[in-house]
Amino acid sequence: MSLVAVGSMAFDAIETPFGKTDKILGGAATYISLAASYFVKPVKAISVVGYDFGDANIGMLKAHGVDMEGVQVKKDEKSFFWSGRYHTDMNSRDTLVTELNVLATFDPQVPDSYQDCEYLLLGNLSPDVQRQVIERMENRPRLIALDTMNFWMDIALDSLYATLKLIDVLIINDEEARQLSGEYSLLKAAKVIMAMGPQYLVIKKGEHGALLFNGGEVFSAPGLPLEEVFDPTGAGDTFAGGFIGHLAKSGDISFTNMKRAVIYGSAMASYCVEKFGPEKLQSLKYEDIDSRVEEFVRLAHFELEF
Amino acid sequence: MSLVAVGSMAFDAIETPFGKTDKILGGAATYISLAASYFVKPVKAISVVGYDFGDANIGMLKAHGVDMEGVQVKKDEKSFFWSGRYHTDMNSRDTLVTELNVLATFDPQVPDSYQDCEYLLLGNLSPDVQRQVIERMENRPRLIALDTMNFWMDIALDSLYATLKLIDVLIINDEEARQLSGEYSLLKAAKVIMAMGPQYLVIKKGEHGALLFNGGEVFSAPGLPLEEVFDPTGAGDTFAGGFIGHLAKSGDISFTNMKRAVIYGSAMASYCVEKFGPEKLQSLKYEDIDSRVEEFVRLAHFELEF
Numbered sequence: 173m174s175l176v177a178v179g180s181m182a183f184d185a186i187e188t189p190f191g192k193t194d195k196i197l198g199g200a201a202t203y204i205s206l207a208a209s210y211f212v213k214p215v216k217a218i219s220v221v222g223y224d225f226g227d228a229n230i231g232m233l234k235a236h237g238v239d240m241e242g243v244q245v246k247k248d249e250k251s252f253f254w255s256g257r258y259h260t261d262m263n264s265r266d267t268l269v270t271e272l273n274v275l276a277t278f279d280p281q282v283p284d285s286y287q288d289c290e291y292l293l294l295g296n297l298s299p300d301v302q303r304q305v306i307e308r309m310e311n312r313p314r315l316i317a318l319d320t321m322n323f324w325m326d327i328a329l330d331s332l333y334a335t336l337k338l339i340d341v342l343i344i345n346d347e348e349a350r351q352l353s354g355e356y357s358l359l360k361a362a363k364v365i366m367a368m369g370p371q372y373l374v375i376k377k378g379e380h381g382a383l384l385f386n387g388g389e390v391f392s393a394p395g396l397p398l399e400e401v402f403d404p405t406g407a408g409d410t411f412a413g414g415f416i417g418h419l420a421k422s423g424d425i426s427f428t429n430m431k432r433a434v435i436y437g438s439a440m441a442s443y444c445v446e447k448f449g450p451e452k453l454q455s456l457k458y459e460d461i462d463s464r465v466e467e468f469v470r471l472a473h474f475e476l477e478f
Numbered sequence: 479m480s481l482v483a484v485g486s487m488a489f490d491a492i493e494t495p496f497g498k499t500d501k502i503l504g505g506a507a508t509y510i511s512l513a514a515s516y517f518v519k520p521v522k523a524i525s526v527v528g529y530d531f532g533d534a535n536i537g538m539l540k541a542h543g544v545d546m547e548g549v550q551v552k553k554d555e556k557s558f559f560w561s562g563r564y565h566t567d568m569n570s571r572d573t574l575v576t577e578l579n580v581l582a583t584f585d586p587q588v589p590d591s592y593q594d595c596e597y598l599l600l601g602n603l604s605p606d607v608q609r610q611v612i613e614r615m616e617n618r619p620r621l622i623a624l625d626t627m628n629f630w631m632d633i634a635l636d637s638l639y640a641t642l643k644l645i646d647v648l649i650i651n652d653e654e655a656r657q658l659s660g661e662y663s664l665l666k667a668a669k670v671i672m673a674m675g676p677q678y679l680v681i682k683k684g685e686h687g688a689l690l691f692n693g694g695e696v697f698s699a700p701g702l703p704l705e706e707v708f709d710p711t712g713a714g715d716t717f718a719g720g721f722i723g724h725l726a727k728s729g730d731i732s733f734t735n736m737k738r739a740v741i742y743g744s745a746m747a748s749y750c751v752e753k754f755g756p757e758k759l760q761s762l763k764y765e766d767i768d769s770r771v772e773e774f775v776r777l778a779h780f781e782l783e784f
Contacts, residue, residue: 261662356567358685359703379664380686383703392777394698397665397689431780465782471698472778474737476771 174288175420176313177204177413178218178305179295180275181225181233181243182252185268186448188403189260196449197229199252200295200319203406205238206453207413207440208293210461211421213237216286218305220244220274222251232454241283249274262401263378282308291420293412294318299328299335306338315425317341318370319412322348336369341430343374343412358383359390372427374415374434376408384434386427393434394472396442396464403448407441410453414440439464480594481726482619483510483719484524484611485601486581487531487539487549488558491574492754494709495566502755503535505558506601506625509712511544512759513719513746514599516767517727519543522592524611526550526580528557538760547589555580568707569684588614597726599718600624605634605641612644621731623647624676625718628654642675647736649680649718664689665696678736680721682714690740692733699740700778702748702770709754713747716759720746745770 179200186193201219208215216239223246230240255269278301282289292313294302302318316339324332325348336342342365346358352368353361362373362385373385381395415437422429439461443452485506492499511521522545529552536546561575586607588595598619600608608624622645630638631654642648648671652664658674659667668679668691679691687701721743728735745767749758 357703357705357707359705362703377686380683381698381700390703390777391780392687392700392703393780394687394700394778397663397668397696397698399663399665401663428780432782435780435782469782471696472700472780474697474699474734474741474778476738476741476775 174216174286175208175212175291175293175416176216176218176242176282176286176289177201177208177293177295177416178280178302179204179297179409180252181217181219181221181229182254183224184253184405184449185255186403186405187257188262189258190400190402191448193448195253198254198406198449200297200406200409202233203409203444203450203453204293204295204413204416205233206236206450207410207437207444208417208420209236209238210440210456210458211414211417211436214239215417216242216289218242218280218282218286220246220278220280222249222274223247225251236454239285242281242286244281246274256405258404262404265404280305280308287311290314291416292316293416294339295409295412296321299324299332303331303335303338306335315340315419317343317412317416319343319408320348322351325351333368339370341372341374342370343376343408343415345376345378345408349373349375362390372430376411378404382411382434382438384427384430386430389427391427391431391434393431393438394468396438396467396471398442398445401445404445405448406450407444410444411437411441413437435465435468436461439468480522480592481514481518481597481599481722482522482524482548482588482592482595483507483514483599483601483722484586484608485510485603485715486558487523487525487527487535488560489530490559490711490755491561492709492711493563494568495564496706496708497754499754501559504560504711504755506603506712506715508539509715509750509756509759510599510601510719510722511539512542512756513716513743513750514723514726515542515544516746516762516764517720517723517742520545521723522548522595524548524586524588524592526552526584526586528555528580529553531557542760545591548587548592550587552580562711564710568710586611586614593617596620597722598622599722600645601715601718602627605630605638609637609641609644612641621646621725623649623718623722625649625714626654628657631657639674645676647678647680648676649682649714649721651682651684651714655679655681668696680740682717684710688717688740688744690733690736692736695733697733697737697740699737699744700774702744702773702777704748704751707751710751711754712756713750716750717743717747719743741771741774742767745774
């Protein structure tokens with residue numbers, strides 16, 4: 173059940189209709205690791221941070237069971253920084269600032285203690301770096317899942333294609349699935365994308381839930397209607413963390429169990445958006461997750477029999 | 479199980495990325511009646527048409543079990559005509575032409591033989607006309623469902639409020655729910671709208687499925703991923719027809735059964751969009767409906783137990 177999570181650990185400054193933050197903790201690997209830590213410990217993180225990341229953040233992650241051995245600390249550089257502003261509908265956002273800093277030269281290291289990796293989640297990063305991590309694993313993990321975004325489709329499509337050939341599960345949103353496949357219909361898009369490599373495809377649809385594809389099978393997970401989406405930052409990473417966390421915990425990678433993993437991922441993401449940044453993910457109880465998952469059951473359940 | 483369906487019977491000219499029609503059969507009551515006729519016969523229609531509507535259309539509807547006694551034929555006027563063009567994503571459209579014709583002075587008549595009405599579906603029409611139909615029923619039907627659109631919210635909001643007080647189920651889309659309630663969150667919107675009168679609210683989300691609300695309960699029906707949406711015209715009316723048809727057939731208006739009705743409505747709508755206008759609705763088999771409904775079961779089903 174050894175789980176490795178790769179991605180940025182960073183700072184974000186976020187503006188939503190509900191408020192504004194200064195630099196707060198962010199980054200794909202932060203959200204993924206925190207979410208997955210509710211399912212398995214340790215979560216072995218691979219990332220890079222700068223001198224400014226701080227002992228408090230490292231300590232908080234360690235306290236949640238995140239193994240930081242694979243997280244390089246660059247003493248002369250700053251951490252990755254992103255700043256963005258969400259529109260009123262929370263479905264779109266403008267990037268205000270992107271400072272790559274330590275990410276610009278990220279050379280991911282896989283510590284010896286990570287070589288037992290069975291479940292590998294490659295969070296959103298350059299597809300070159302994602303592929304390097306796979307290549308630096310001595311044995312192929314049992315399951316490799318990958319998140320990416322339209323940015324890499326724009327500037328590094330060939331590298332992304334090369335990386336997609338090596339993975340099992342791709343996790344992207346509907347807009348990205350349409351761009352990657354050139355198809356508007358998500359059913360057609362899924363066929364095109366699965367022919368690129370991944371046997372499993374998760375298409376996230378924000379408030380509308382998520383679709384899971386495998387061969388000719390499709391599963392539709394509902395989106396939980398919420399009174400308020402306070403801050404969507406990290407929701408996709410949190411989904412991915414809950415998804416891989418459930419698979420690693422259960423050790424079952426059947427389609428039936430992957431449907432459950434989508435529900436666990438959705439439940440984790442629905443909590444993430446309730447507060448700024450990863451704040452809510454630091455204070456969840458196991459009962460919270462169970463009760464949220466039960467809400468998904470009630471929300472989606474129907475029977476045809478009378 | 480007597481079912482009355484009210485709405486326009488009309489002509490549409492439709493442009494989609496896949497093609498273009500001349501004037502073809504359309505109108506809310508046409509789609510509703512055809513869809514509902516797969517569940518109960520007769521479907522007692524209330525509408526108005528012009529001299530141009532034609533015996534062939536009337537005959538086709540009668541052959542599907544639609545009772546045309548409540549459909550007035552105006553010998554000196556033309557039928558309602560709408561023309562529209564869909565955008566590439568099929569989620570938005572431009573209205574090119576609207577000719578009210580017979581609808582401008584529609585004075586709905588309820589024949590004596592319709593006075594046993596138990597299930598009343600008020601398709602999209604002026605809320606004044608919808609309310610008149612309710613008032614002209616000698617006994618209140620067991621269940622009154624209503625479809626409306628943003629147009630009436632813009633120009634006849636007070637009349638719509640008065641009509642909403644009299645109904646049980648409101649069926650609208652997400653954009654309309656947001657406009658009617660002034661709330662972006664559909665959960666908040668549902669609370670505001672149910673306080674206006676209807677105990678039940680269905681929010682249609684197109685390709686993303688539909689939500690059913692009642693008190694504190696919510697049900698999310700998935701949207702069936704389709705290879706192609708050929709023509710979305712009438713999909714909402716078809717949904718409403720399948721929804722009320724299932725309720726009328728089963729005679730069960732519990733929340734549990736209303737969830738099934740949403741699935742049956744979704745299944746009917748998923749067929750409607752496969753061809754231009756109501757063409758597909760004229761040639762369905764009962765087995766088609768059963769197998770599509772089973773697809774919805776497979777699509778949405780998951781279990782938490784291991």
